Amino acid sequence: MSDVARASNRPLLDLYRTMRRIRSFEERVGEMFVRQGTAGSMLHLSIGEEGVAGVCAAMEDGDSFTTHHRGHGVFLARGGEPGRMLAEIGGKEAGYCAGKGGSMHIADMGVGHLGANAIVGGGIPHAVGAALSYKTKGIDAVSVAFFGDGAMQQGLLYESMNMAALWSLPVLFVCINNQYGMGTRIDRAAANTDFAARAEAFGLAGRHVDGSDVEMVLETAAAAMTTARSGTPGLLTMTCYRFFGHARMDKSPYRDAAEEAEGRGHDPVAAARARLLDRSEAREADLDALDAEAAQEMDAALDWALAQTQPPGAAMFDHVYAPDEPPPQPLRDRLSDVLREYR
Amino acid sequence: MTAAAQTATYREALREALADAMRADGDVIVMGEEVGLYGGAYGVTKDLIGEFGAARVLDTPISEAGIVGVAVGAAMTGLRPVAEIMYVDFAGLVMDQLGNQAAKIRYMFGGQTGVPMVLRTQGGTGRSAAAQHSQSLESWFAHVPGLRVVMPATVNDAYHLLRQALTKPDPVVFIEHKALYVSKGTLDKDKPDAPWGAPVLRRAGGDAVIVAYSRMVHEALAAAETLAERGVEAAVWDLRCLNPMDLDPILESVRACGRAAVVTESCLTGGFAAELSAQISEHCFDRLEEPVIRIAGEDVPIPVAPDLEAASIPTPGLIADAMAWLVSREAPAWA
Ligand SMILES: Cc1ncc(C[n+]2csc(CCOP(=O)(O)OP(=O)(O)O)c2C)c(N)n1
Ligand SMILES: [Mg+2]
Numbered sequence: 001m002s003d004v005a006r007a008s009n010r011p012l013l014d015l016y017r018t019m020r021r022i023r024s025f026e027e028r029v030g031e032m033f034v035r036q037g038t039a040g041s042m043l044h045l046s047i048g049e050e051g052v053a054g055v056c057a058a059m060e061d062g063d064s065f066t067t068h069h070r071g072h073g074v075f076l077a078r079g080g081e082p083g084r085m086l087a088e089i090g091g092k093e094a095g096y097c098a099g100k101g102g103s104m105h106i107a108d109m110g111v112g113h114l115g116a117n118a119i120v121g122g123g124i125p126h127a128v129g130a131a132l133s134y135k136t137k138g139i140d141a142v143s144v145a146f147f148g149d150g151a152m153q154q155g156l157l158y159e160s161m162n163m164a165a166l167w168s169l170p171v172l173f174v175c176i177n178n179q180y181g182m183g184t185r186i187d188r189a190a191a192n193t194d195f196a197a198r199a200e201a202f203g204l205a206g207r208h209v210d211g212s213d214v215e216m217v218l219e220t221a222a223a224a225m226t227t228a229r230s231g232t233p234g235l236l237t238m239t240c241y242r243f244f245g246h247a248r249m250d251k252s253p254y255r256d257a258a259e260e261a262e263g264r265g266h267d268p269v270a271a272a273r274a275r276l277l278d279r280s281e282a283r284e285a286d287l288d289a290l291d292a293e294a295a296q297e298m299d300a301a302l303d304w305a306l307a308q309t310q311p312p313g314a315a316m317f318d319h320v321y322a323p324d325e326p327p328p329q330p331l332r333d334r335l336s337d338v339l340r341e342y343r
Numbered sequence: 344m345t346a347a348a349q350t351a352t353y354r355e356a357l358r359e360a361l362a363d364a365m366r367a368d369g370d371v372i373v374m375g376e377e378v379g380l381y382g383g384a385y386g387v388t389k390d391l392i393g394e395f396g397a398a399r400v401l402d403t404p405i406s407e408a409g410i411v412g413v414a415v416g417a418a419m420t421g422l423r424p425v426a427e428i429m430y431v432d433f434a435g436l437v438m439d440q441l442g443n444q445a446a447k448i449r450y451m452f453g454g455q456t457g458v459p460m461v462l463r464t465q466g467g468t469g470r471s472a473a474a475q476h477s478q479s480l481e482s483w484f485a486h487v488p489g490l491r492v493v494m495p496a497t498v499n500d501a502y503h504l505l506r507q508a509l510t511k512p513d514p515v516v517f518i519e520h521k522a523l524y525v526s527k528g529t530l531d532k533d534k535p536d537a538p539w540g541a542p543v544l545r546r547a548g549g550d551a552v553i554v555a556y557s558r559m560v561h562e563a564l565a566a567a568e569t570l571a572e573r574g575v576e577a578a579v580w581d582l583r584c585l586n587p588m589d590l591d592p593i594l595e596s597v598r599a600c601g602r603a604a605v606v607t608e609s610c611l612t613g614g615f616a617a618e619l620s621a622q623i624s625e626h627c628f629d630r631l632e633e634p635v636i637r638i639a640g641e642d643v644p645i646p647v648a649p650d651l652e653a654a655s656i657p658t659p660g661l662i663a664d665a666m667a668w669l670v671s672r673e674a675p676a677w678a
Pocket of ligand 2: 148149150177178180182
């Protein structure tokens with residue numbers, strides 16, 4: 001039984017809370033720019049993709065995952081602490097990676113986050129490698145690779161899926177299909193967009209789900225995780241819509257207002273809210289209170305993150321190599337070594 | 344030399360290193376194309392699958408980027424993979440996983456995890472294998488902070504550098520030379536030639552210093568033989584490790600005689616010889632009698648014709664001529 005389902009007898013309410021937290025978080029990421037200028041200029045918001053909370057809820061403690069460059073939502077849903085996430089995004093020492101990675105390279109071994117990736121498709125084989133470790137060492141865990149529809153066109157995905165299927169590894173590939181890779185709509189990137197069929201062709205279990213229905217996401221992902229855990233890797237594609245531009249500066253001039261309005265109509269957060277009210281699983285006032293709580297949490301996290309400092313200069317040379325290994329020689333020291341001899 | 348010393352080939356020493364490492368550390372796995380049943384394209388992993396089984400000697404599909412990427416993920420989660428890339432020439436297929444992922448993960452993630460893996464590969468000329476199977480691409484890797492790069496020249500180093508690589512916390516690119524697999528030498532499992540990172544003086548000489556690594560150490564030693572007959576005593580240093588690299592003993596040796604040459608099989612422009620030459624020049628500037636010269640491969644793709652192939656890299660004759668010119672100002676006939 002998954003974390004969320006175990007934790008509550010009202011799974012939709014929990015999923016709603018997670019999704020609301022993701023949205024509130026992403027709104028603060030946008031605000032961070034305004035309040036702090038340029039730190040971490042490569043920011044990709046997952047607003048519209050919150051349904052991924054359903055996949056995260058189907059994962060267990062001990063499972064690991066990698067994400068793409070639009071991975072804040074996944075990390076938050078898997079236990080990322082918003083203050084430290086925002087600190088990392090802003091290049092602060094208190095961040096998850098000591099301010100050395102940022103939004104696109106955030107990671108937390110503590111919750112099994114093996115890393116976000118700025119290379120489209122780059123983190124996919126790492127999840128396969130983790131699954132290889134689990135199988136070799138007899139560890140009961142699944143590794144999940146999250147990526148966008150853009151990565152469906154990367155060769156490395158197919159190398160990875162083939163090896164996962166060949167070796168019966170506990171991996172789930174999750175494609176968050178937000179319809180766009182930067183300005184290229186999916187039908188301009190692939191002749192056949194039935195991605196689940198591609199996975200089937202490789203011997204994986206292919207599944208597809210509407211990302212605006214988070215309950216369905218949870219149900220489908222739970223089935224996919226069970227299959228993966230038993231050694232049949234799968235691909236789950238989740239359709240959604242990227243509500244805003246690719247990154248901060250992108251105003252999406254390549255798509256029209258009607259399309260955006262239609263796309264934003266598939267709002268997983270609003271849909272879950274409507275369903276909770278409809279089924280009388282929550283009252284309007286409860287949900288408003290929950291929204292306010294999420295907003296407060298993220299406001300506090302943002303204030304805290306903004307108050308943090310950047311790493312000291314000497315940190316530049318830490319972690320190029322392992323702590324016991326000599327760090328690279330700083331340029332000034334090197335120049336001094338050379339020039340002192342002749343002066 | 345200790346009682347454990349024996350004669351072995353470079354290939355056997357590598358195989359012994361893998362087998363001993365796998366016996367010593369249950370987390371070591373070997374993965375790559377043809378490493379299992381076939382025994383390795385150059386026979387280095389022969390019969391390992393018999394002793395360690397298919398789960399630890401993993402035959403992979405022909406998916407170089409995937410092999411390295413899977414090794415990265417496995418290394419982050421408790422295994423110590425040795426990923427074999429059959430030819431260094433296939434580096435183009437793996438450079439993202441190696442240079443952007445393996446090399447940078449520790450740094451990007453603020454030291455939370457390392458990537459303790461070894462990428463074994465082989466390069467170089469000598470088998471008329473032509474332009475896509477004969478290159479020396481070490482400078483590609485040495486240019487990436489975070490990657491260790493080692494290139495053994497001798498049988499003993501083949502064993503010990505590989506054993507040492509398999510204890511290191513960071514990713515190591517281990518480049519063998521295809522022309523050395525059959526070379527014989529002394530393997531003393533109890534006695535490494537030098538610590539990790541340190542160069543080894545393979546021949547002493549007071550007139551000039553030759554710095555080389557991998558196969559070029561042998562070409563430099565052959566050149567030094569003929570130079571001795573011509574009255575020139577050249578020291579030959581085997582660099583062994585490009586990263587980490589301890590150049591100090593070599594710099595001392597250059598300061599003493601004022602003349603140095605760097606010999607690489609890899610082609611000249613932008614190559615590691617340029618890095619070595621620059622460092623020697625910077626640190627020995629006021630002791631140099633002559634410019635530090637680079638004797639490197641021609642700036643051409645490796646041709647298949649055996650005569651052209653052989654002529655495309657430094658030969659003992661060429662090295663000796665250049666050194667004699669450098670030391671005694673005897674211009675060679677080709678000058
Ligand atoms: C290998 C590589 N190629 C191109 C880019 C530039 N780039 C960054 S994000 C992106 C679009 C990716 O689309 P998708 O995978 O669907 O993810 P999304 O941004 O929609 O979440 C591109 C082309 C990159 N970072 N890496
Ligand atoms: Mg997309």
